[in-house]
Amino acid sequence: MDLCAVQIKTAARCPYISKTNHLCDKPIASWKSRKMASFDVGKVCEIRVPRGTVSSHQSFVVRAMGKKNSQNNSDSSSSAGNGDQSIPEGEGLKGNNPPEPESNKKSQYKATDWREFRAVLYLNQQSMLNKQDEGVVHESKSLGSKWAHPLSAPETGCVLVATEKLDGVQTFERSVVFLLGSGTRHPQEGPFGVIINRPLHKKIKNMKPTNLHLATTFSDCLLHFGGPLEASIFLLRSGPKKTVLDFEEVIPNLSFGSRNSLDEASGLVKSGVLKPQDFRFFVGYAGWQIDQLKEEIDAGLWHVAACSSNLIFGGTQSSLSSSSDGLWEEILQLMGGSYSELSRKPKQDF
DSSP states (O other): TTTTOOSSGGGSTTTTTTTTTTTTTOOOOOOOGGGGOOTTTTTEEEEEEEEESTTOOOOOEEEEEEEOOEEEEOOOOOOTTTEOOOOOSSSSSOOOOOOGGGOOOOOOOOOSSSSHHHHHHHHHHHHHHHHHHTTOOOOOOOOOSSOOEEOOOTTTTTTEEEEEGGGOTTTTTTTTEEEEEOSOSSSSSOEEEEEESOOOEGGGGGGSSSSHHHHTTTTOOEEOOOSSSSEEEEEEOOOOTTTOOSEEEEEEEEEEEEEEGGGHHHHHHHHHHHHHHGGGEEEEEEEEEHHHHHHHHHHEEEEEEEEEEOOOOOOOTTTTTOOOOOOHHHHHHHHOHHHHHHTTOOOOOO
16 A cells, blocks of 8 residues: 555645645745845844733833944844844943954843744743743843743644543543644635644554555654544654755644655655655544634633644654653643643543
8 A cells, every 4th residue: 555645535625636636736925035224223123922921001012122243334134133232121221332252242032943943932931921920030031942921812733732631532631732824825725734743653664555655765654643534644854954945834844745756855855855764654634614714712622732843753752651641731831820730630531
C-alpha cells in the first residue's frame, strides 16, 4: 500500500490539497517581505497590550526610542539594525550622553520571529500581574527554550489542545493538533491540521510503500496518525539558515507538503540541504467546516495555544514511548494556572 496515494474524500476540508492531491498554488504574503515602519529620531514608540483581567484603562507598555545611526546622519536605520537600541523609560532621553562602550552592553533577548516576541510580552504581562497581587516589584523575565501560552482565537500555526470533554473520544482524546491552516484566507476554506502526538510505532518501510522516495530516502522515518480524514501530509523543519521555497510555511522554519511534494523533499535530502530526520510523516489529517471549529471551541472541547516550534516538531519524536499524553501534559503545564491543573487530572471515565 502506498501511504501517500490515498485520495481525499472531502477536499473542501483541506483547501491546500486538491482532489488530485496537489498543493494549490497560492501567493503568500510573507511578514519578512514587509517593510518595517520607520520612526523619527528621538521619538518614543509605545506598544500597548491590554491586561485582560485588569480594567481597560490600564495596559502593559513596551517603549522603544529611535537613535541615529553611528555611521551616518540619516534618520533611517541600517539594514543590520545598528541604528536601533531599546531605551528604558527615563534613560537616554537627554541629549549629549556618551555612547555606551560595546564591552559594557548587556546581551538582550532577541526574538527570532513575532510569535516569540508576543510570548515575551505575555510572559512579562502575567508576571507583572502576579507581582502586583503579591505587592512585589515586577522584574522582566526571559523566555525559555520551551514555552506555551493561551490564545483567544485559533490562528495558522497554533495548537489545539483537547480538553477533558474529549476524554472517551478515541481519535481526539488528549490530542494536540497543529493547525496548518486557520480557514480565514478564503471563504471556502476550513481549518485543518495534523495530530502531532499520535505515534503509530511503525516506520515507513514496515508498510511496504510503492513510492520510490518513501521506500528509499524516507524508509526509516517514523509514521504518525494525523487525523481521521484521508490524505497524507508531512512536516519539514528547515532551520533558520535554510530556505525551502517549494513548501507551504506554517510558522518560521516549519513547513508542510503532500504526496506531490515528495520529489522536491527527496531532492533536498539527496543534495544535503535537509536530513531524513528533518521530516515527520502523517497518515490522515483533521479538518473542520468553516464554523465547526469555532463551535467546538465555544463548547469547551479545545484549548487554543501558541507554543514553541521545538514542542511542535519535537513532540513527534517520542514515537516509541508507550504513552502519547506527554506532549499534551507538557503544553498545558507551560500554559500555567488552571491549564496546569487540568494536565494532572485523571481521564474521565465515560
